Amino acid sequence: MELKLSVKKISLVRPEDNPKNKKVEMNVDWNIECEMVDVNFYKYFCLIEIKNFPILFTAEGYFEIISEKPVNISNKILEVVFKQILTIMIETLGITKTYSTSLEEISSLNTKMEQKISNSVRL
Numbered sequence: 001m002e003l004k005l006s007v008k009k010i011s012l013v014r015p016e017d018n019p020k021n022k023k024v025e026m027n028v029d030w031n032i033e034c035e036m037v038d039v040n041f042y043k044y045f046c047l048i049e050i051k052n053f054p055i056l057f058t059a060e061g062y063f064e065i066i067s068e069k070p071v072n073i074s075n076k077i078l079e080v081v082f083k084q085i086l087t088i089m090i091e092t093l094g095i096t097k098t099y100s101t102s103l104e105e106i107s108s109l110n111t112k113m114e115q116k117i118s119n120s121v122r123l
Contacts, residue, residue, distance in 0.1 A: 002066040003077065005084050012092050013056040027051040028086075032078050040065040042073065046085045057089040 029049045034042045041064045048057040063081055065071045 001071065003063060003080055004066065005063045005081060006061045007059050007085070007088060008061040009059070010088065010092065011056075011058045012089070012096060014093065014096060015054050030082055030086075032081060034073055034078075037062070039070050040067060044081065046082065048082075048086065048089055055089075055093070057085075057092070059085045059088065 027050065029051065030047065032044055032046045034044045037043050041062065043062055044060065046059045048059075049055070065077070071077075
């Protein structure tokens, strides 16, 4: 048996400021709603909320259970889906953090990007 998960839409609401030196305990509330679309093919909506680190994360998409027979959704399957979505949430948090950079660095990046674009466009 194999599970294929696709994420079609995500939403992340994170704190205004990044907490500094805060020990984060993962007090996580989560819920997954599923709707059968076809045999072993489900549409889902997952909500994850972390209480003491104000984050609200949602994911929507589809998952398919590859099996020769129809499979009933169990708590174990929902936990696998949740763990995958939690991993996506943690990765998304990492790329949405606050970044600092100098204006000179940005200018240098823009020049390099303009060169790459002009080199890749051939008329």
